[in-house]
Amino acid sequence: xxxxxxxxxxxxxxxxxxxxxxxxxxxxxxxxxxxxxxxxxxxxxxxxxxxxxxxxxxxxxxxxxxxxxxxxxxxxxxxxxxxxxxxxxxxxxxxxxxxxxxxxxxxxxxxxxxxxxxxxxxxxxxxxxxxxxxxxxxxxxxxxxxxxxxxxxxxxxxxxxxxxxxxxxxxxxxxxxxxxxxxxxxxxxxxxxxxxxxxxxxxxxxxxxxxxxxxxxxxxxxxxxxxxxxxxxxxxxxxxxxxxxxxxxxxxxxxxxxxxxxxxxxxxxxxxxxxxxxxxxxxxxxxxxxxxxxxxxxxxxxxxxxxxxxxxxxxxxxxxxxxxxxxxxxxxxxxxxxxxxxxxxxxxxxxxxxxxxxxxxxxxxxxxxxxxxxxxxxxxxxxxxxxxxxxxxxxxxxxxxxxxxxxxxxxxxxxxxxxxxxxxxxxxxxxxxxxxxxxxxxxxxxxxxxxxxxxxxxxxxxxxxxxxxxxxxxxxxxxxxxxxxxxxxxxxxxxxxxxxxxxxxxxxxx
Numbered sequence: 066x067x068x069x070x071x072x073x074x075x076x077x078x079x080x081x082x083x084x085x086x087x088x089x090x091x092x093x094x095x096x097x098x099x100x101x102x103x104x105x106x107x108x109x110x111x112x113x114x115x116x117x118x119x120x121x122x123x124x125x126x127x128x129x130x131x132x133x134x135x136x137x138x139x140x141x142x143x144x145x146x147x148x149x150x151x152x153x154x155x156x157x158x159x160x161x162x163x164x165x166x167x168x169x170x171x172x173x174x175x176x177x178x179x180x181x182x183x184x185x186x187x188x189x190x191x192x193x194x195x196x197x198x199x200x201x202x203x204x205x206x207x208x209x210x211x212x213x214x215x216x217x218x219x220x221x222x223x224x225x226x227x228x229x230x231x232x233x234x235x236x237x238x239x240x241x242x243x244x245x246x247x248x249x250x251x252x253x254x255x256x257x258x259x260x261x262x263x264x265x266x267x268x269x270x271x272x273x274x275x276x277x278x279x280x281x282x283x284x285x286x287x288x289x290x291x292x293x294x295x296x297x298x299x300x301x302x303x304x305x306x307x308x309x310x311x312x313x314x315x316x317x318x319x320x321x322x323x324x325x326x327x328x329x330x331x332x333x334x335x336x337x338x339x340x341x342x343x344x345x346x347x348x349x350x351x352x353x354x355x356x357x358x359x360x361x362x363x364x365x366x367x368x369x370x371x372x373x374x375x376x377x378x379x380x381x382x383x384x385x386x387x388x389x390x391x392x393x394x395x396x397x398x399x400x401x402x403x404x405x406x407x408x409x410x411x412x413x414x415x416x417x418x419x420x421x422x423x424x425x426x427x428x429x430x431x432x433x434x435x436x437x438x439x440x441x442x443x444x445x446x447x448x449x450x451x452x453x454x455x456x457x458x459x460x461x462x463x464x465x466x467x468x469x470x471x472x473x474x475x476x477x478x479x480x481x482x483x484x485x486x487x488x489x490x491x492x493x494x495x496x497x498x499x500x501x502x503x504x505x506x507x508x509x510x511x512x513x514x515x516x517x518x519x520x521x522x523x524x525x526x527x528x529x530x531x532x533x534x535x536x537x538x539x540x541x542x543x544x545x546x547x548x549x550x551x552x553x554x555x556x557x558x559x560x561x562x563x564x565x566x567x568x569x570x571x572x573x574x575x
Contacts, residue, residue, distance in 0.1 A: 066126075069119075069150045071143060072133060077126035078119035078147050081107065088180070088329055089115040091156040093144060093164035093171070096249040098237050099125025102161065105318035106325070113326065117156075119147050123245035135248035137170070137256070144171040148178065157329050159183040161314060163253065169267050181274040181332045183325045186283065186311045189264070189290045196257035198468055200250050205410045207246050210462035211238050213410070217466060220454055224282040224310035233315065268298050275301040276328040278321060280309030287311075302328060368451055370467035372405050374398075375476060375505050383444075383452050383467075390443030396420065397440045399514050401465075406474055406520070409465040416463065419516040437463060473509070476500070480527050490538035494547050497531055501554035504528070529558040536568055545572055 069076040079100060090110070092103050100118035107116055120127035121140055133139060144167065148156065157180050160168030165187030172179040206214035215235040223230050238246070268275065275298050279291040288305065295303035304324050309316035371382045379398045381388040392398045403419055404411060411419075417429040424432065437458055444455045457464045483496050509521055532555040539548045549572070552565045559565055 067151070069147060071122075071146055072130060074122065074128040074130045074133075076119055076122075076143055076147060077128075078117065078151070080151065081111075081116040083112055083115055087113065087115050088333055089117065089153060089156045090329070091144075091148065091153065091158045092116065092118045093158065093160040093168050094118070094121070094124070095162040095164050096121070096253070097124070097241055097246055098161075099240065101125065102237075102314055105314055106322045109319060109322035110326065114329075117147070117151060117153065119143070123248070124241060129242065129245070135245060135252055137167075137252060140167055141170045141174060145174050148175055154178055155180055157181045157183065157332070159185070159325060160187065161185045162188065162311065166256075166264055169264050169271070172271055172273060173267050176271065179271075179273060181276070181329060182268075182271075183276040183278070183328060185278045185313050185321065186280065186287070187277070187291075188287070189294050190286075191257050196254050200254045201408050202410060202464075203250050204247060205408050206462075206464065207238075207243050209410055209412050210459050210464075211235070213457060213459045213462045213464050214238060216457055216459070217464065220457075220466060222311040223315055224280070224308070230312075230315050272299065274328075274332045276325065277301060277303045278306055278313055278324065279303070280306050280311060280313050280316060282308075282310040282316075368455075368467050370405075370455060370465060370469050372401060372469070372471040372473075374402060374509060375472045375503075383447060383449060383455070386447075386449060388443065388447050388452070390446060391439070392443070395436050395439035397436065397443060399517070400436050400440055402471070402473070403516060404463065404465050405469050405471040406477075409467070409469050410462060412462045413460075420514065422515070476504070477524060480524060480531070484527055484531050490535060490542060491544065491547065493531075494535055494539060494544075494551050497528075497535055498550060498554040501528065501532075501558070504557075525558055528555065529560050532558050533560050533564075540572075548572060 067078040067080055069078055077100075092100070094100055094102050099120045103116075103118050107118075110116060122133065122135060122143060123129050148171075156175075156178055158168045158172055160166070160182070162185065165184035168182055168184060172182055202217075203214065206217065212235060215231060215238050218238075219226055219231050219234050277291050277295050277298075279288055281288075291303055291305075295301045306313050306317050306320050306324070309321075313321050369384055373380045373382075379392055381392070381401065390397070392401075399420060400416070403416060407415075413430065413433055414426075416433060417424070417426065421429040421432060437456070441456045441458075444452045447453075454466050457466045479496075480500060483493060483500065486493060506521055506525075509517060532551060535551050536548055539545075539551065548568065552568060556565045
């Protein structure tokens with residue numbers, strides 16, 4: 066073990082040195098993990114390579130900083146510092162997931178030292194903005210229930226799920242602070258918002274032999290991106306690892322270790338070949354085509370749960386297919402709706418406070434267990450096997466394991482944005498009229514939930530305030546006809562009884 070001073074904290078590094086005659090591997094782990102994630106691969110590489118691993122800031126045994134936060138530049142600087150402090154000259158960098166993106170940046174900063182890149186499950190592309198739901202969900206779970214967070218991560222990233230993998234993920238999360246985890250999530254969100262095929266440009270300028278590994282059970286879009294990008298990187302190779310999902314190092318370390326070892330041996334024995342001008346021109350055209358097509362890609366990273374409660378009878382679809390069941394029994398509809406309206410996750414105590422405030426905690430917890438079991442049965446009876454994992458629970462929390470859309474939640478967001486908008490009164494009037502026309506509370510109130518009744522009252526209060534503000538602004542601009550249209554559409558949101566009558570009388574008298 067080696068301690069390397071860096072700013073106001075100490076980087077933890079581990080060096081497994083065998084011989085100057087052997088290649089040196091420099092391993093960069095995934096966010097929210099640590100260098101122990103590499104142990105399954107290192108088991109197969111003993112006495113075959115020199116191996117260097119280290120922990121990021123706030124991860125594993127690297128100490129925390131009192132003043133710094135996790136940023137991309139800081140993580141790159143840490144890796145470069147480890148390389149220079151240990152006097153490494155010729156290295157093969159291996160990065161996992163986000164660590165693969167860091168590997169590209171580190172290679173760019175140490176061009177003369179890097180011989181090759183091996184990138185495992187590297188997230189080349191996500192449609193812009195699609196990380197936001199994950200950010201919201203993970204940010205809630207890290208506060209609510211770390212065990213549930215570990216369950217979510219393992220279902221997303223491994224195949225098959227086993228107790229040993231779950232223990233590893235859970236122990237990893239237990240060793241990272243809440244703030245560091247949130248910083249990591251925020252970093253991923255920032256990159257998702259700003260990325261513009263930046264890493265492909267970096268790779269092309271490096272001209273390094275590159276190995277891409279992706280698990281056969283990874284999301285379809287991710288596999289397609291790996292195939293597309295492998296065609297765009299000169300000298301690259303792609304291997305789809307059987308029996309593995311995103312966390313290849315956990316799922317199939319033997320095959321991953323073998324493929325990386327073979328790739329590095331071949332890289333050491335035969336230098337990469339330069340591409341002909343014709344080949345480079347073809348790649349340029351192909352790259353342009355892929356970049357244009359990526360702009361049109363829809364989000365395929367998550368399964369989609371859609372809840373409709375405002376436009377008629379309560380209904381639920383899973384990946385476009387109707388989910389049938391006894392929704393009105395054992396409060397299945399209310400439980401699903403309250404989870405959806407609160408970001409897809411909540412503690413049991415919160416659910417009890419929202420839906421059963423009149424019961425003692427013991428009695429409410431017993432009722433909630435029955436409600437959860439019934440809702441779980443509805444999902445498990447669905448013909449699509451993937452629906453069996455929609456509802457995830459622990460002793461403390463409940464979570465919807467899906468990308469969620471809900472017409473009520475969408476309506477609330479639109480109303481809030483309109484309330485806070487600084488657009489012209491004329492534009493706001495048109496949006497308000499559309500909202501008012503589509504607002505139907507009849508199907509909401511049938512649930513007879515005190516929580517939902519309060520929620521609906523708050524929503525109608527927001528709409529009332531929007532209408533009153535609009536009317537004042539429109540009268541000031543002498544938009545009498547538009548005032549009448551706003552009043553007609555929003556008469557159910559009167560700030561007080563007789564408000565519409567009073568305003569119309571004022572207009573007629575004027």
